[in-house]
Amino acid sequence: MDGPVKKKKMVISQETMDVDFVRKVEMLSDTSVRRCFQCGKCSAGCPMATFMEHPPNRVVRLLQLGQWQRILAGRSIWYCASCETCSTRCPNKVHLASIMDALRKLSWDAEGASKESYVQLANKLFLQNIRSYGRQYEMRLAAVFNVKSGQFLKDLMLGPKLFAKGKLKMFHSKNKNMAEIEKIFGRIEEMRKNGEAL
């Protein structure tokens, strides 16, 4: 991608319409973007639309036009709260929340096309925790997030209060069946390497 793609004038042609990408989105989300007739109910009910440069209905419209680079270049997909309101209200059964999942997955595969870093960092740390410990340990998650995002003081005032209430645990144990979780992560990586899964 060269230059800030979202500011460029949209040109729709055989070259800019990447149908392969849209097919991947449809396969991962098990839904068809062509069913959307732009009624806008998804965006009307979306609690996060005000934080997005492309509200949900426009994300689908851009997919219909094969303009996925514009979506990935922005922050919209990372500001989706996964509240499922859009999927619930769509009159055409377009599973928009699942489309958002697919777009985030493909954005990760495209390696950091989006500028939204905090949400991505939180997701990465969450998944690493599962692989390393089997479960989430909130204190570790929050502490590592603050260090890695450079926000050492974020929510610092909450810490002592939560500690006093027994809501933050200093120590934790690992699952006994950790080898199994590692195998699941490993098998999925293997399947992707062999082209058996997206």
Added chain:
Amino acid sequence: MTSDKALTYAYFPGCSLHASAGEYDLSTRELFKALEIGLTEVPDWFCCGATPAHNVDELLSLSLCAKNLELAEAVEGDLAVACASCFSRLKFTQHTLGENATKRQQVEKAIDAPVKLEGNVKHLLEILARDLGLERLAASVQKPLSGLKVACYYGCLLTRPTDVPNLDCVEAPTIMEQVIESVGAETVAWTHRLECCGANFTLSRPGVVIQLTNAILDAAKAAGADCIMVGCPLCHGNLDIRQKEIEGVFGANYNLPVFYLTQLVGLAVGLDSARLGLEAMIVNPLPLLKSKGFL
């Protein structure tokens, strides 16, 4: 479920109940004991992946949940889930793998076992309202919560999307109101029962969370509620832990205790308040409970 058969469940607490939502875990165990409902924790359960996993890697999310469903098979009874997020992910997995043969094949390869989709996954609300039944629940009440005005907050994942959790109507559910009214409390009609609190951004974008959560607290207060009741540790975290901060930012005064459903129902069936984890709540509920004569 016949009424003379003893109810017994496999229990999936989820990560939050072992840490920040310890009072939800405690009050669930105590309430079920009091109601003579069996509860056996699934041994060595894994994190369900929650929102972060399906956000960027659906295959991983489905595999983690399928593995948990397999682990749950070892324990007798339907799977009782306390956390709305774990509940949603487990139900999503059953739904998706039942509909999509390709994804099912991939998941079976990832967990190296056939997936088990037959078991029932139930949120605690369903167990109280349907398996035990509202009549039996009402019959267990020792201390009716008369005069307590409760705002029932569902959030996102207990009901949405259509056809997945199948807990209740997606746009106008009543199961929480039914449960708490059956133990004597009043419920308020309010606007934000099903709005999102932004739990997904608790770590990454707290600025977003306080805006969404403020709207919910504001609506509950405007409706005349004394307190809020939830069935999700993530909603609870935002509504309770961040309430003071939100009051400061928005210049508001809410002072709304946020109870887990098991704490309020537990109080009504006569459990000792020391066994409900009330002291772990950030917004102190004791003045309210004393003023209503429940303590």
